[in-house]
Amino acid sequence: MSDFRAEVREWIAANLPDSIRTPMPEEEIPWGGRNASFPNPQSRQWLEAMIAKGWTAPTWPAAYGGGGLDAAQAMILQEELERANARPALFSFGLWMLGPVLLEYGTEEQKQRFLPPIVRGEIRWCQGYSEPGAGSDLASLRTRAEDKGGHWLVNGQKVWTTYADKADWIFALVRTDPAAPKHQGISFLLIDLRTPGVSVRPIELISGSSPFCETFFDDVKVPKENMVGPLNGGWTIAKKLLQYERQNVSAxxxxxxxxxxxxxxxxxxxxxxxxxxxxxxxxxxxxxxxxxxxxxxxxxxxxxxxxxxxxxxxxxxxxxxxxxxxxxxxxxxxxxxxxxxxxxxxxxxxxxxxxxxxxxxxxxxxxxxxxxxxxxxxxxxxxxxxxxxx
Ligand SMILES: Cc1cc2nc3c(=O)[nH]c(=O)nc-3n(C[C@H](O)[C@H](O)[C@H](O)COP(=O)(O)OP(=O)(O)OC[C@H]3O[C@@H](n4cnc5c(N)ncnc54)[C@H](O)[C@@H]3O)c2cc1C
The missing domain is CATH 1.20.140.10 (Butyryl-CoA Dehydrogenase, subunit A, domain 3)
Structure with a gap:
């Protein structure tokens, strides 16, 4: 057995609480966020232990709170966690989707600001891609962000926004150049859902409950520095994020x-x-x-x-x-x-x-x-x- 595997196995044995070695009931899924709740206190204990090692984001650089592991070490960690029947310490769209593209396309300031809270599960993110007229044909999206000098002014609507009613922030695709060919007029924007003008309405399904929401933006002012990547260069980031999403929903x-x-x-x-x-x-x-x-x-x-x-x-x-x-x-x-x-x-x-x-x-x-x-x-x-x- 490699030294690293032995070290991981020993650490898990010492830190994984008993109740976290059992199948995860839905109500105990640790989604984190400003309103995080831990019906099982041992979920919090497990999350804190994993955060301290940087293992909620094993391959992210330690400078942003990650574990700094290489791909082989990350696989060993995953195998050992599975071997111990450990529940995931954190479920998070930030870890699965936003973080990886911030690492690639974000400015240093954006990385410093957004990545550590994702690693620690402090901010819960949701995904603002789909719109009533833009699903598979995502590039037809119409939610608009206008340059108002000091800020972006966002107007429009997203739909099927999973857990928007529980999330703190949304990563959204917005149209910044309506005159350009559709793929070339889109930008990638980070929006705090507490900003005035944002409203979220859960969509009621036949079962009586739903994770889905409609998310509305009415004259929402978004700071200039919240754009990730270049103006009108959001489509490349959007596609990359989808690859991470596909990887992670499968995993x-x-x-x-x-x-x-x-x-x-x-x-x-x-x-x-x-x-x-x-x-x-x-x-x-x-x-x-x-x-x-x-x-x-x-x-x-x-x-x-x-x-x-x-x-x-x-x-x-x-x-x-x-x-x-x-x-x-x-x-x-x-x-x-x-x-x-x-x-x-x-x-x-x-x-x-x-x-x-x-x-x-x-x-x-x-x-x-x-x-x-x-x-x-x-x-x-x-x-x-x-x-x-x-
Ligand atoms: C469980 C769940 C969670 C979701 N969460 C989110 C979320 O958090 N955020 C978000 O932004 N969106 C979310 N969505 C929305 C999801 O991304 C869209 O539903 C999806 O992209 C399809 O778009 P649509 O529903 O508009 O269907 P349409 O695009 O209208 O497609 C209808 C049918 O036509 C087919 N079709 C369309 N175009 C083509 C083509 N070119 N070639 C072949 N077939 C085609 C499709 O495969 C489909 O069968 C979620 C959806 C589900 C089911």
């Missing part, structure tokens, strides 16, 4: 809880013989599913190593496409196995976790839409990976 399994193994669910549903699922055909299906899942997982890790080495690229579209498929297939299989019990919203003959499976199945429907739809990712793969003509 965290779309937030899906895999603590219940599909083979255990099958045994529970159809019974077992000699420790094996009773139905041979089902056994085959599950084996095929698990093989696919494992292949996706390994490809995601390979892509993670590229990302940690600073060469994030179109492979992220492959892992995003494939992991969305895997997560959706898992959901389908789970509710099929549970039969009528899997369709109930409450009650049923099985463990209450079955309903969690139903919720996961419903949630997985969005996996092939969020972070770029499957069709859009297939387009990226055909152009950037396979080099096919338009």
């Amino acid at each position: 965290v399994g779309f937030g899906g809880d895999r603590s219940v193994r599909i083979e255990d669910l099958a045994k529970q549903a159809v019974g077992e013989v000699d420790g094996r699922i009773a139905d041979g055909a089902l056994r085959n299906r599950i084996a095929r599913h698990n093989l696919y899942d494992r292949a996706v997982d390994l490809t995601t890790r390979r892509s993670q190593i590229d990302t940690d080495s600073g060469s994030v690229g179109a492979l992220t579209s492959v892992v995003k496409y494939a992991s969305a498929k895997a997560n959706q297939a898992r959901g389908e299989l789970a509710v099929e196995l549970l039969g009528l019990d899997g369709l109930g919203w409450s009650g049923g003959n099985f463990d209450p976790r079955d309903l969690a499976e139903t919720r996961k199945w419903l949630r997985s429907k969005g996996n092939s839409i969020e972070g770029g739809t499957s069709e859009i990712n297939l387009n990226v793969i055909s152009k950037r990976v396979l080099g096919l003509p338009d």
Whole structure:
């Protein structure tokens, strides 16, 4: 065993609280932010320990609070955390999406200002990309930022802004040159959601609750220094951020809880013989599913190593496409196995976790839409990976 692995293993054994070695209930997900709450105090203890090591952002430079690890060390850390069944210390759009592009495109002042609070989970970020008329065709966005000398004046609307009602800041794409070709008139702006003129309205779904919001900007004054990258140069940053997003939603399994193994669910549903699922055909299906899942997982890790080495690229579209498929297939299989019990919203003959499976199945429907739809990712793969003509 390498010295580093031994050191990490020892540190985890000494610092990982017992309750953090269990599957994470949704209400305990540590999102951080100004209004962070820790229903389980050991989540805070774990977060603080990880922050002290810089391991919430293992590969970011220590100067910004990160761990300063190289890609190989980061992989060892990840493997050891998984080995110990450690929950992630922090869930954060800042860590997954904004931070990596700030490291590449931000000014030194922006890095100093925004990266350490992301590492420490002090500011919760949301993503202001989609608009009512701009989803897959994102470059058609119309939210406008006008140069008013001392500040930008932002007007417009975003939609499907996940957790905007809980976030502190938003990274947003805005149109700064309406006359330019659409990809060339976009800039990347950081906006404090407490600024006068910003309003957020949760979108109510049929289930009664929703993580989504509409986000409105009415004459919002944004300081000049909050623009990342050059004026009208936001599209390059936007695309790069999407690659990090695709990498990370795949790596965290779309937030899906895999603590219940599909083979255990099958045994529970159809019974077992000699420790094996009773139905041979089902056994085959599950084996095929698990093989696919494992292949996706390994490809995601390979892509993670590229990302940690600073060469994030179109492979992220492959892992995003494939992991969305895997997560959706898992959901389908789970509710099929549970039969009528899997369709109930409450009650049923099985463990209450079955309903969690139903919720996961419903949630997985969005996996092939969020972070770029499957069709859009297939387009990226055909152009950037396979080099096919338009
Ligand atoms: C769970 C979830 C969370 C999200 N969170 C956020 C967020 O935090 N911030 C944010 O900004 N957005 C967020 N979104 C929005 C998401 O990015 C968009 O929904 C997505 O980009 C698709 O855009 P659209 O919904 O407008 O669909 P459309 O672009 O209208 O697409 C409709 C259909 O047409 C297909 N299509 C469109 N263009 C093409 C093409 N050129 N070739 C082939 N097929 C095509 C699409 O694949 C899709 O099937 C979220 C969405 C989901 C589901």
